[in-house]
Amino acid sequence: MQNRHYKNFKTVVYIPAQVAESFTPQKLAGDYDFIEKYIGLDKVYLETHRDRHDVSEEQIKWVKEFLEEKGVTVSGGITTTIHDFEGAKAGKRRIFETFCYTDPAMRERIKAISEYTAKLFDEVILDDFYFTNCTCESCIREKGDRDWVEFRKDLMEDVSRNLIVGPARAVNPGVRMVIKYPNWRESYHFTGYRPDTQDDIFDATYIGTETRSPAYADQHLPEYLSYSLVRFMENAWPGRNGGGWFDPYQCWCADRYLEQAYLTAFAGAGELMHFQWSDIVDNYFVGAMGMQLKKIDKLLEGIGKPVGIPAYIPHASSGENHLEMRLGMIGIPVEATPVWPIDSDRVFITESAAYDDDIIDRLVSFVEGGGDAIITSGFLRIKGDELRAAGLTESYVSDRKLAVTRYHVTGDDAGYIDHRTPILFPEIVHGNNASWSLLNGGDGDYHTSLFLRSAYGRGRLYIMAVPDNYADLYRMPRSATDVYKRAMNPLLYASGSNFSMFTYDDGSLILYRYVKGDVRPAHVRLSSLNKTEGFKDAVSGELIPAVPVTIYEDFEKKTYYTADVVLPPGVFRKYTAEP
Numbered sequence: 040m041q042n043r044h045y046k047n048f049k050t051v052v053y054i055p056a057q058v059a060e061s062f063t064p065q066k067l068a069g070d071y072d073f074i075e076k077y078i079g080l081d082k083v084y085l086e087t088h089r090d091r092h093d094v095s096e097e098q099i100k101w102v103k104e105f106l107e108e109k110g111v112t113v114s115g116g117i118t119t120t121i122h123d124f125e126g127a128k129a130g131k132r133r134i135f136e137t138f139c140y141t142d143p144a145m146r147e148r149i150k151a152i153s154e155y156t157a158k159l160f161d162e163v164i165l166d167d168f169y170f171t172n173c174t175c176e177s178c179i180r181e182k183g184d185r186d187w188v189e190f191r192k193d194l195m196e197d198v199s200r201n202l203i204v205g206p207a208r209a210v211n212p213g214v215r216m217v218i219k220y221p222n223w224r225e226s227y228h229f230t231g232y233r234p235d236t237q238d239d240i241f242d243a244t245y246i247g248t249e250t251r252s253p254a255y256a257d258q259h260l261p262e263y264l265s266y267s268l269v270r271f272m273e274n275a276w277p278g279r280n281g282g283g284w285f286d287p288y289q290c291w292c293a294d295r296y297l298e299q300a301y302l303t304a305f306a307g308a309g310e311l312m313h314f315q316w317s318d319i320v321d322n323y324f325v326g327a328m329g330m331q332l333k334k335i336d337k338l339l340e341g342i343g344k345p346v347g348i349p350a351y352i353p354h355a356s357s358g359e360n361h362l363e364m365r366l367g368m369i370g371i372p373v374e375a376t377p378v379w380p381i382d383s384d385r386v387f388i389t390e391s392a393a394y395d396d397d398i399i400d401r402l403v404s405f406v407e408g409g410g411d412a413i414i415t416s417g418f419l420r421i422k423g424d425e426l427r428a429a430g431l432t433e434s435y436v437s438d439r440k441l442a443v444t445r446y447h448v449t450g451d452d453a454g455y456i457d458h459r460t461p462i463l464f465p466e467i468v469h470g471n472n473a474s475w476s477l478l479n480g481g482d483g484d485y486h487t488s489l490f491l492r493s494a495y496g497r498g499r500l501y502i503m504a505v506p507d508n509y510a511d512l513y514r515m516p517r518s519a520t521d522v523y524k525r526a527m528n529p530l531l532y533a534s535g536s537n538f539s540m541f542t543y544d545d546g547s548l549i550l551y552r553y554v555k556g557d558v559r560p561a562h563v564r565l566s567s568l569n570k571t572e573g574f575k576d577a578v579s580g581e582l583i584p585a586v587p588v589t590i591y592e593d594f595e596k597k598t599y600y601t602a603d604v605v606l607p608p609g610v611f612r613k614y615t616a617e618p
């Protein structure tokens with residue numbers, strides 16, 4: 040079906056129950072005019088229930104009719120929160136008023152809400168309060184010998200099948216049931232969110248891409264999450280991720296708000312969900328949104344599929360959370376995936392991968408077969424014994440830390456960088472000449488390897504020392520992080536920090552510099568191993584010529600074709616390498 044406003048995505052707005060309840064015909068018409076004028080409205084999710092709010096059938100019906108007459112697609116929404124009510128047992132131990140799913144009265148209630156909503160709509164989405172953290176006596180009793188993770192997995196599978204999807208299908212066999220997952224992937228399994236077992240219950244998924252204030256948000260959200268989680272869900276449920284969902288909260292400037300939408304769109308999300316109706320009406324952020332979406336729509340025309348180094352993050356795992364997104368923040372294109380990337384020639388592994396019982400076997404055959412695996416110091420710390428027993432490395436992480444003020448790019452005759460602000464790294468101890476350090480970090484008369492290479496079979500294992508504060512990656516010298524970048528994508532890398540590079544399988548790339556920190560233009564240096572005349576700006580047609588630069592690294596000489604792009608903050612640019 041032809042989208043009404045943009046070719047590459049739909050513009051969608053969420054209408055929570057309390058807003059749906061408050062509409063008068065006049066108010067709805069005025070709000071609609073604003074949204075249609077500034078961003079263009081393709082679709083809404085109209086909520087029937089949230090907390091104390093239950094919207095009457097009569098109210099839902101006229102709001103739906105009004106919007107449908109305007110050509111807007113109207114789907115349903117449910118937020119699975121509720122206050123204590125008569126008949127439900129008191130003393131629930133839960134935050135955000137999520138349901139206690141072992142309470143018979145609450146179970147009846149959620150079932151009734153699902154049936155009611157499915158009767159009114161052919162598509163229903165669950166907002167991301169569909170988790171359980173209840174630790175009441177009844178939940179403890181039902182948990183029995185299981186731990187909370189196992190118990191909640193089973194509980195939410197039962198609730199999903201028997202109280203949400205089953206009853207919805209019984210009243211509306213064609214209803215499409217959508218589960219929206221929150222922006223806290225690393226904690227899903229603690230609260231019953233299981234994309235690995237819920238994928239054959241629900242028809243589709245949706246993903247939270249709100250990153251708000253990365254410095255202050257509860258969930259530690261690097262900006263790159265807005266891209267990375269869309270990719271993760273796309274790889275988890277191929278072809279079934281409906282869209283990305285963001286909001287204006289803790290976005291203290293318009294650019295911070297807009298960046299969430301840019302990255303969601305760059306990741307290929309089919310719907311851009313603006314949460315929520317009354318927060319975006321009369322919001323000046325939204326004025327800019329429409330203008331920028333038009334540009335992005337043009338940029339994405341005919342673009343290929345997003346690609347990047349696979350970051351293997353199994354379902355129901357945590358550890359070194361968001362580290363792969365931090366790499367995205369220094370210009371490394373990362374493809375987060377819960378699926379082991381058998382077709383890739385390289386993979387990035389963090390502590391989270393230790394949750395996969397087969398990870399060592401996978402790594403051995405991957406590397407032996409010719410793959411390059413980049414593992415972190417955290418993964419080495421957890422899996423060191425098994426990695427050493429398998430013969431992949433002799434190195435280990437000691438108990439010491441180094442406050443690194445000095446870097447040495449070992450292949451570069453002039454690769455010495457001194458007098459930097461200290462960054463705390465773990466010490467990786469390795470066997471001299473059993474493995475080779477491509478990057479050292481030190482202070483005084485001592486140093487440690489920050490990036491170590493071992494060979495095994497036809498491939499290589501790289502070990503990356505991860506700073507104690509992940510955000511310190513942004514403060515490392517660019518020639519130091521270039522060492523990581525060349526290992527992660529030897530064909531093309533971009534030097535600099537506080538920007539992202541999004542790469543696509545048609546050879547095009549998008550650069551975006553964040554509006555944060557040093558808010559001024561900066562150079563991003565593109566380096567291509569394939570000979571190129573230069574990089575052509577897809578919009579202006581300007582060609583930035585590339586010059587050959589020879590690099591000596593890991594006993595190998597390589598010639599890169601490099602070009603400097605001036606990248607102002609808040610501006611996205613699309614380039615293709617000219618042959």
Ligand SMILES: [Zn+2]
Nearest residue numbers: 139173175178
């Ligand atoms: Zn409970």
